[in-house]
Amino acid sequence: MELKIKTFPSDFIANGDKRSISAEIYGNRFHADQTLYEYLIEFLLIFVSADDDPVNPKDKLRFHSPEATGNLSYTVEPRMGLKRFIFFDKNKKNDVIKIDRDAYSELIKALKGKIDDSDDERKSSIIESLQDLLHGYAVILKKRTWCAQAMLPLCPELIFCEAMPKKKERTKLIWDECKEGNEHEKNKIDSCFDFSKRNFLARGGELYYLHLLQGMQGHNDKRERLEALLQEQLVTNGSKMSQIANFVQDTWEECMGYSKHPTEKIHISFIPETAYKDIATDSVNELINFMSCNMHPVNKIELLSKGVMIQVLRMLSVATTNYLGLERECWIMDIGNINTSVIKKVAANNFAKIQGTFTTAIGQNIVVSDYDERLKYIVKARKDSFDIFKSKGKELQCIIPTSGPYERFSLPEDCLRFLVLALIAPQKKMTLDMFLEELYKKYRIVIGPVQYKKCNNEDMDITLANSFNKNVLAFQEFLKSTGFLKELSDATSIVINPYKEGVE
Numbered sequence: 001m002e003l004k005i006k007t008f009p010s011d012f013i014a015n016g017d018k019r020s021i022s023a024e025i026y027g028n029r030f031h032a033d034q035t036l037y038e039y040l041i042e043f044l045l046i047f048v049s050a051d052d053d054p055v056n057p058k059d060k061l062r063f064h065s066p067e068a069t070g071n072l073s074y075t076v077e078p079r080m081g082l083k084r085f086i087f088f089d090k091n092k093k094n095d096v097i098k099i100d101r102d103a104y105s106e107l108i109k110a111l112k113g114k115i116d117d118s119d120d121e122r123k124s125s126i127i128e129s130l131q132d133l134l135h136g137y138a139v140i141l142k143k144r145t146w147c148a149q150a151m152l153p154l155c156p157e158l159i160f161c162e163a164m165p166k167k168k169e170r171t172k173l174i175w176d177e178c179k180e181g182n183e184h185e186k187n188k189i190d191s192c193f194d195f196s197k198r199n200f201l202a203r204g205g206e207l208y209y210l211h212l213l214q215g216m217q218g219h220n221d222k223r224e225r226l227e228a229l230l231q232e233q234l235v236t237n238g239s240k241m242s243q244i245a246n247f248v249q250d251t252w253e254e255c256m257g258y259s260k261h262p263t264e265k266i267h268i269s270f271i272p273e274t275a276y277k278d279i280a281t282d283s284v285n286e287l288i289n290f291m292s293c294n295m296h297p298v299n300k301i302e303l304l305s306k307g308v309m310i311q312v313l314r315m316l317s318v319a320t321t322n323y324l325g326l327e328r329e330c331w332i333m334d335i336g337n338i339n340t341s342v343i344k345k346v347a348a349n350n351f352a353k354i355q356g357t358f359t360t361a362i363g364q365n366i367v368v369s370d371y372d373e374r375l376k377y378i379v380k381a382r383k384d385s386f387d388i389f390k391s392k393g394k395e396l397q398c399i400i401p402t403s404g405p406y407e408r409f410s411l412p413e414d415c416l417r418f419l420v421l422a423l424i425a426p427q428k429k430m431t432l433d434m435f436l437e438e439l440y441k442k443y444r445i446v447i448g449p450v451q452y453k454k455c456n457n458e459d460m461d462i463t464l465a466n467s468f469n470k471n472v473l474a475f476q477e478f479l480k481s482t483g484f485l486k487e488l489s490d491a492t493s494i495v496i497n498p499y500k501e502g503v504e
Helices: 036-048 082-088 098-114 120-135 167-173 175-180 183-191 203-217 220-236 240-258 279-290 296-324 343-366 373-384 386-396 413-423 432-443 449-456 462-481
Strands: 074-077 137-142 264-267 429-431 483-485 492-498
Touching: 036 074, 036 137, 036 203, 036 220, 036 296, 082 098, 082 183, 082 240, 098 167, 098 240, 098 432, 120 413, 137 175, 137 296, 167 183, 167 462, 175 183, 183 240, 203 279, 220 240, 220 279, 220 296, 240 279, 240 373, 240 386, 240 413, 279 296, 279 413, 279 432, 296 343, 296 386, 296 413, 296 449, 343 373, 343 386, 343 462, 386 449, 429 432, 432 449, 432 462, 449 462
Parallel strands: none
Antiparallel strands: 074 264, 429 492, 483 492
8 A cells, every 4th residue: 555655764665564544644653552661662672673684783772774765674582481481470361371381390490400509499499589580670561461561671681572472373382392393393482472463562662763763864973872872771781680681591592402592573664754853853862861861770761761751742742733734732731730720721721722633633634435434443543643642641640630621731750850851961950941941842841921922822811921920930849849940049040950971
C-alpha cells in the first residue's frame, strides 16, 4: 500500500506491512497497550542492538546514521535463558509449559555447578539471592506470562526484546529430544517464540527513536555526545548488573552447547517527515542536558522513563496541529489546584479544546464514506492517539483528576524535575521569568499571565490576571520546595539545575 506522505527515513518502502489508521499523522505506530516504561525500553533496545545481522559489536550502543534512507532494522539477542532465570519461577500465571520448567531446572543445575566450595543448600541460597536482586528491578509484571515481563533498563543485557510463546509448538517440544538433538533442535527451546508481534513493544519507543534521529541530522556532535552519555549510563554504571546477567546467560548457552548467540532481526517503521521535525532538535538537546546530570543511575533511569513520556506527549500534540496546519496547542497548568473557580475552569476548557483538535485530525485522516465503518476507524484511531495522550498523562499525573470532570493539565514533582533538568544544563541557572518563557517556548506550557496572553492573543480581565499571578506564586513555592529555586531578592528568583555534570 503506497504512502501518501513523505517519510523519515526518506524512501521508506511499506512492503505491504499493516499500518495503523493514523500512521500518516503520527507514524507507524503508537499503540494503547504499550506501558510507560516500554517506551523507554523499546527506544534503548534499538540503541543497544546492532544495526544488522550478523551482529557486529561495533554497531552496538550507537544510533543509526541520521542521514540513512530506506528501511532500517536492528538485531536483538533475546537472552531467553536469562529472562527465564529472572521471571519464570516467580510467574503467577498458570500457563507453564513443561519445556520451560525443564529448561529452568537445567539452568539452576548448571549455575550450581559454577559455584565452588559450597553445599547444595548454600548454592541454592546464592542463586535465589541473585534472582531476588534482579527481580527487584522488574517494572512490568501485571498478569503477563514470564516471557512478556520486563526489567528496568539498567544495563544492555537487561533490555529485553518482546517475546510471546508459540504455545502449540512449545507444548510439543520434548526436553531430551531438544537437548540431545542438533543445533537446530536445541535452539527451539529459546527460539520458539514470536519476537516481533509488537503486542507490548508496539513501536512507540521506535517512533521516539526516529524522532531523536531526525533531530540529529546535521548535528554529528550531538549524536556523539548523546551516545557517550547513554553508554556511560548503561555500560559504565551498569557494569555490575551486566556481570551478573552475563554470568547467567553465558552459563545457559554453555550448558546448551550453543555455538553462537541466538538473534532476531526486527524492522523499523517510519514517522511522517514533518510531524515532529520542528521539535526534534529540542528533544535531543533536552535529553543531553538531562543525561549530563550527575545523579544516582537508578533514579536517573526511572526519571528518564517519565521524561521520555513527556516528550512523547509533546510529539502527539505537535503532530496533531501540524497535520491540521494550526498553531501549536497550549497546555494551561493548574499548579497546586488553588484557583478552583478560575484556573481550574480555564485549564479544563483548554484541555477540551486539545481533545477536539485530536478528533478533527483523526476525522480528516479517515476517508471511508460508510458511516458505521468510519465510526469504527475513528474509535480505533482515537484509542491509539488521544486516549494514549490522556491515559499516559494521567499516569504521569500531569493530567488530573484520575477520574471525573474538569480534566486539565497539572505539574507533579517528577515531571517538574525532568523539565528543569532538561531545559537547564547542569550547574546553570535562569530567572523564574526566563524559565516560564522556556517552558512556553519548548512545551507551550502556560503557568503565568504573560504566556497566557501570548497563547490566546487577547487581553485579560483583572480576575483572570490575578488568578494566573497566584498560579505563578504557587509554582514558585513548588520549585522552592523541590530545591530548584533560589530567591535573590523580593523581586528576583533564580531557577537552578543543582547537579554537577557527569554521572557517578
